Amino acid sequence: MMWVAIFGGALTCYVAKVAGLSVPERVLRDERVQRAAAMLPIALLGALVLVQTFSTRGALVIDVRGLAVGAALVAILLRAPFLVVVAVAAVVAALARLALG
Amino acid sequence: MFAQFRAAFGRWWSPVVRDGLGIGLATGTYGLSFGALSVAAGLSVAQSSVLSLLMFTGASQFAFVGVLGAGGGPVAAVATAALLGSRNGLYGLQLSRTLGLRGWRRWLGAHLVIDESAAMAVRQSAPGTARTAFWTTGLAVFVCWNTATLLGAFGARSLADPAAFGLDVVSPAAFLALLVPRLRAAGQPRVWAGAVAAGATALLATPFVPAGVPVLLAAVPAVAMALAPVRSRTAGSDPARPDPVGSECGR
Numbered sequence: 001m002m003w004v005a006i007f008g009g010a011l012t013c014y015v016a017k018v019a020g021l022s023v024p025e026r027v028l029r030d031e032r033v034q035r036a037a038a039m040l041p042i043a044l045l046g047a048l049v050l051v052q053t054f055s056t057r058g059a060l061v062i063d064v065r066g067l068a069v070g071a072a073l074v075a076i077l078l079r080a081p082f083l084v085v086v087a088v089a090a091v092v093a094a095l096a097r098l099a100l101g
Numbered sequence: 102m103f104a105q106f107r108a109a110f111g112r113w114w115s116p117v118v119r120d121g122l123g124i125g126l127a128t129g130t131y132g133l134s135f136g137a138l139s140v141a142a143g144l145s146v147a148q149s150s151v152l153s154l155l156m157f158t159g160a161s162q163f164a165f166v167g168v169l170g171a172g173g174g175p176v177a178a179v180a181t182a183a184l185l186g187s188r189n190g191l192y193g194l195q196l197s198r199t200l201g202l203r204g205w206r207r208w209l210g211a212h213l214v215i216d217e218s219a220a221m222a223v224r225q226s227a228p229g230t231a232r233t234a235f236w237t238t239g240l241a242v243f244v245c246w247n248t249a250t251l252l253g254a255f256g257a258r259s260l261a262d263p264a265a266f267g268l269d270v271v272s273p274a275a276f277l278a279l280l281v282p283r284l285r286a287a288g289q290p291r292v293w294a295g296a297v298a299a300g301a302t303a304l305l306a307t308p309f310v311p312a313g314v315p316v317l318l319a320a321v322p323a324v325a326m327a328l329a330p331v332r333s334r335t336a337g338s339d340p341a342r343p344d345p346v347g348s349e350c351g352r
Contacts, residue, residue: 005175020193043323093267
């Protein structure tokens with residue numbers, strides 16, 4: 001099942017790439033299509049951040065993860081490199097869990 | 102002989118090639134965390150590597166393993182990855198005339214249409230340089246991304262309890278690192294409103310629908326807001342223009 005999902009997901013992503021190179025320009029030149037496609041990643045990334053930070057198995061929770069992702073946000077705003085951002089989040093989460101037992 | 106080699110190397114080693122290789126290396130650090138996260142989410146090393154080889158678009162891959170790791174079904178994982186990957190279609194559109202790919206080159210080149218290669222190519226004014234930028238960046242990212250995925254996956258497999266090392270917050274932190282530069286680059290109230298509406302929808306839906314679905318539902322208000330009529334057209338704004346600042350290497 002996992003392999004089916006992997007190949008299915010890879011295929012859909014590849015189709016999007018090929019379509020962009022192949023579809024007549026007029027279709028995707030449409031300003032609304034452009035706006036929607038620019039908005040989609042922002043909306044989905046925002047939703048992913050919130051859901052993965054504030055929920056556990058279908059329940060809304062506030063825990064150490066909020067603190068860790070907040071620390072990551074500070075690092076991002078300070079324009080830290082990607083690995084630093086990720087490391088800050090992981091270290092803050094690990095230390096907070098140690099401190100809170 | 103040596104002079105000839107020097108001359109050939111000099112022609113090849115241009116600023117655009119150097120930048121492409123640099124972006125490839127930067128993306129590698131991101132691939133390390135993807136490999137680790139993917140294994141932590143329950144995929145095998147082989148599955149993580151095949152995902153990087155065949156899906157080859159960072160945000161979609163992070164979302165795919167994120168949904169599965171949170172207990173979501175494969176359909177939701179594929180749908181989220183596909184929605185996030187749809188922007189590559191727009192990059193392809195912007196690139197198709199410059200690249201002028203035909204036949205098998207189009208099928209091969211399409212695989213390399215990602216944030217980084219598109220951003221590097223559209224920045225060039227000369228078509229020849231744009232093509233060099235596209236292929237160099239695309240291939241450099243492909244090699245580094247896949248190597249790093251493998252290393253990260255093996256590294257995470259040797260950890261007993263990923264959550265103890267804070268690996269469970271790597272994914273939201275990575276998404277945030279992708280999101281903030283995009284929001285900054287967009288800079289429009291409409292985009293901010295769309296992001297807030299999407300986030301609120303996802304959180305409110307979480308207790309009521311299966312894992313993975315809240316993120317898909319978040320696309321609905323965001324697209325609705327994107328399609329709402331514009332009162333005054335902002336001059337010179339091009340929302341779909343790939344921005345290297347907002348690219349997946351999170352620089």
